[in-house]
Amino acid sequence: MTISHKIAQKTKTFLIEIGELSFFASRYFKELFSKPFEFNELLLQCYKMGNKSLLLVGVTGFILGLVFTLQSRPTLMEFGAESWMPSMVSISIVRELGPVIIALICAGKLSSGIGAELGSMRVTEQIDAMEVSGTNPFKYLVVTRILAATLILPLLIIFGDTIALVGSALIENLKGDVSFQLYYNKVFNALKFSDIIPATIKSFFFGFAIGLVGCFKGYNCKKGTVGVGEASNSAVVYASMLLFVIDFIAVFISDIFFEI
Amino acid sequence: MKKSNSHKIKLGLFIIISSLFLIIALYFIGNRQNLFSKNFKISAVFNNVNGLILGNNVRYSGINVGTVKNIHMINDTTICVDMHIDYKFLKHLKKNAVAGISSDGLVGSMVINIAPEKEFAPPLNPGDTIKSYSKISTNDMLETLNTTNDNISLLTSDLLKITTSIKTGDGTLSMLINDPEMATNLKTTVKNLKTASSSASNSLNEFNKIIKSINYNESMAAVLLSDSVTALQMKSIITNLDKSSTGMDASVSTINELLKSLKTSEGSLNYIIKDTLLVKNIDETVKNIKDGSLKLNENLEALKHNFLFRGYFKKIERQKAKEAKKE
Amino acid sequence: MNKITNIKPVLKIQNLKKSFGNNHVLNGFNMNLFEAENLVLMGKSGSGKSVMIKCVVGLMQPDTGTIEIMGKDISKLNQKEFNNLRSEIGFLFQGSALYDSMTVRENLEFPLRKFPEYASKSEKLVSEALENVGLSSAIDLMPEELSGGMKRRIALARAIILRPKIIIYDEPTTGLDPITSKEIIQLMKGIQQQFKTSSLIITHDVDCARVISNRMILLIDGINYMEGTFNDLSASKDKKVQEFFK
Structure with missing residues (x-):
């Protein structure tokens, strides 16, 4: 009895959360297209999210390419198919690994950052102060952050993918005597628009999800410092989950349109 | 926010670099698909395109020259494939070029191969339709391969029968293969033959010398030769010798031939036929040679003991002794 | 105080009600704030003081009741008119609520950004506001570099930078x-x-109330329980009132 009650309660909370998130998202779209545009704040957020994540994304991407190549080599060598390494690595990185892993890293960095920042602003009444001084805090804080995340994440993913391929090429060059030119040739022979375009479109949604969940959790933060921690923590969890859901849907859709 | 000018520059730099990566990637991928280079359209009509899809490569003599842009059915058995070919290859493509669909490697995707013909033809114009040939698909190939496989299995089973019968049967060939005694006999025979022929050539040499010395050096011998009786005898001896040496020559060459054919014979049937002859021949030859060489030895011995030649032989011995002393 | 009761109030609250589920926080609260007076509102934690002022500045919507600022009913204003009216109210938040990511200067400039007419003289307004609170030297510091008292002063400077008619101190x-x-x-x-x-x-804070108040209101059980000067209230025999002055 109590267990079923708990499950019902949890389901209810979950559904309420989903509903609130949807309202939050619809409010975002409504406010996104209404004046005034907080352009300077948008640029500042782009800078904070983009440039400040470059090192993280670069290192992650480099190691991703390096490790992925190193780990796949023995298996492919068993088949005598080392020459397929560049194609395999580039396709899997560009299509799936790069976007998902970099988005997850960014969910950890950006979502929690936004959640904590907005949460503490909510708790210390800074959001109220903003509203009282006549500035729409949703526009100033939420719209700019979600938009910045949506715009910046694809760029970060492209940046990360490129570095990952450099890492992979390095390993191939050191271990397999594949020149950088040959690697590059093979990569671009293997890649198609149907690899790069769905991945890029998908990464916009990833960015939107990261920004949306971070802002939602932070903006609706409960009072107290515990609330801030909770906001940033659950922002990461929800954002990561949402990323996989989006990825799942994206694969289905790109399957229909691009015949992978 | 005045302090954010440097931020803006850095942000701009990041955005430009990342966008450049994307644009470069898109450009190169597009380039591979001939999206940006000037190109022209040609068509070919096939009965079966074997799973060709839009974007597959088009090759001319092995070079990627374009991509498949459109595939549409004209009627139930004809499919028209439009290809975009890079403009710079236009002057090399002739009107009589032939297009075929094949797969790129065993597991690769399909490609259109355009092959040039040897005869002269005017260059292709944009929009032309070129000839095509239906290359066998992997399926057809596998079917053919299946028939081939059946044939091979029949062949191998026959071969197996033959080889077992060779092994277990008691034909000459099996004797030759299985009997170790035969092999040793053959070896000794050949060895004997060698010795015999070398001794025969030695004797002939010596005989030549004798003849020479008879004619020019020894007056005694010359006188003797004028004696008709002795001369007649001598003649008969020499004719005999001659005969035996030619016989020997012939037999040696026959052996050689046989040995050669034994070595290089082709086909099992051929082998067997030749083989019986070989064995017989070898047997006879060996016998002949043995006889011949025995007779020759006898002849020589007789010569030595003949009083006419005794002096000559002694003289030779003396000369040999002198030379030994000198040295 | 009789002389100012005839004057039109700058802030008039009538029959304000607000409840959260079964928790009735405000049960028909009435209040008038007159020009140039210091009105102290006292009440226990959770008595609805914060809810009341949030309703005044539009951070919350009351269930029923009217709020008139400078004679305008805020429920009948659109967002733009309300934002303009908001510039007549300075708000000093409990925890100062300075924007952490901005310098003191940017904090003070923030309320001005909605008014293009102030753009040219923002420098002057900022330095004047800082002079008023005696912290001109802190102009380029970040909030985290300030002490609690300094933060409160900067927040006060921010509240008065638009020269509001009404200042609400939380x-x-x-x-x-x-x-x-x-x-x-x-x-x-x-x-x-x-x-x-x-x-x-x-x-x-009773000391604060004594020093600053011209008039006081006690907010108990969501209503205007007692009104009067500090001396009137502190002399009251009412038990609930007495609790505040112990």
Whole structure:
């Protein structure tokens, strides 16, 4: 009895959360297209999210390419198919690994950052102060952050993918005597628009999800410092989950349109 | 926010670099698909395109020259494939070029191969339709391969029968293969033959010398030769010798031939036929040679003991002794 | 106080009701704030003081009741008109609520950004506001570099930068040591005298109330329980009132 009650309660909370998130998202779209545009704040957020994540994304991407190549080599060598390494690595990185892993890293960095920042602003009444001084805090804080995340994440993913391929090429060059030119040739022979375009479109949604969940959790933060921690923590969890859901849907859709 | 000018520059730099990566990637991928280079359209009509899809490569003599842009059915058995070919290859493509669909490697995707013909033809114009040939698909190939496989299995089973019968049967060939005694006999025979022929050539040499010395050096011998009786005898001896040496020559060459054919014979049937002859021949030859060489030895011995030649032989011995002393 | 009761109030609250589920926080609260007076609103924690002022500045929507600021019913205004009206109200938040990511200067410029007419003289306004609170040197510091008292002063400077007619202080002395509290109270007094603003001060600091109040309201059980000067209330025999002055 109590267990079923708990499950019902949890389901209810979950559904309420989903509903609130949807309202939050619809409010975002409504406010996104209404004046005034907080352009300077948008640029500042782009800078904070983009440039400040470059090192993280670069290192992650480099190691991703390096490790992925190193780990796949023995298996492919068993088949005598080392020459397929560049194609395999580039396709899997560009299509799936790069976007998902970099988005997850960014969910950890950006979502929690936004959640904590907005949460503490909510708790210390800074959001109220903003509203009282006549500035729409949703526009100033939420719209700019979600938009910045949506715009910046694809760029970060492209940046990360490129570095990952450099890492992979390095390993191939050191271990397999594949020149950088040959690697590059093979990569671009293997890649198609149907690899790069769905991945890029998908990464916009990833960015939107990261920004949306971070802002939602932070903006609706409960009072107290515990609330801030909770906001940033659950922002990461929800954002990561949402990323996989989006990825799942994206694969289905790109399957229909691009015949992978 | 005045302090954010440097931020803006850095942000701009990041955005430009990342966008450049994307644009470069898109450009190169597009380039591979001939999206940006000037190109022209040609068509070919096939009965079966074997799973060709839009974007597959088009090759001319092995070079990627374009991509498949459109595939549409004209009627139930004809499919028209439009290809975009890079403009710079236009002057090399002739009107009589032939297009075929094949797969790129065993597991690769399909490609259109355009092959040039040897005869002269005017260059292709944009929009032309070129000839095509239906290359066998992997399926057809596998079917053919299946028939081939059946044939091979029949062949191998026959071969197996033959080889077992060779092994277990008691034909000459099996004797030759299985009997170790035969092999040793053959070896000794050949060895004997060698010795015999070398001794025969030695004797002939010596005989030549004798003849020479008879004619020019020894007056005694010359006188003797004028004696008709002795001369007649001598003649008969020499004719005999001659005969035996030619016989020997012939037999040696026959052996050689046989040995050669034994070595290089082709086909099992051929082998067997030749083989019986070989064995017989070898047997006879060996016998002949043995006889011949025995007779020759006898002849020589007789010569030595003949009083006419005794002096000559002694003289030779003396000369040999002198030379030994000198040295 | 009789002489000012005839004057039109700058802030008039009538029959304000607000409840959260079964928790009825405000049960028909009435209040008038007159020009150039310091009105202290006292009440226990959770008595609805914060809810009341949030309703006034539009951070919350009341269930029923009317709020008139400078004679305008805020429920009948659109967002733009309300935002303009908001510039007539300065708000000093309990925890100062300075924007962490901005410098003091940017914090003070923030309320000005909605008004293009101030753009040219923002430099002057900022330095004047800082002079008023005696912290001109802190202009390029970040909030985290300031002490609690300094933050409160900067927040006050931010509240007065638009020269509002009404300033609402939400617990202005909470979390400050007694000396700093006194400084802040003196500052509030000084500003009130200098700009002739009406101040609504929410506090449960009796010392603060005694020093600054012209008039006091006790908010108990969601209604205007008792109204009068500090001396009137402190002399009251009512048990609930007595609790505040122990």
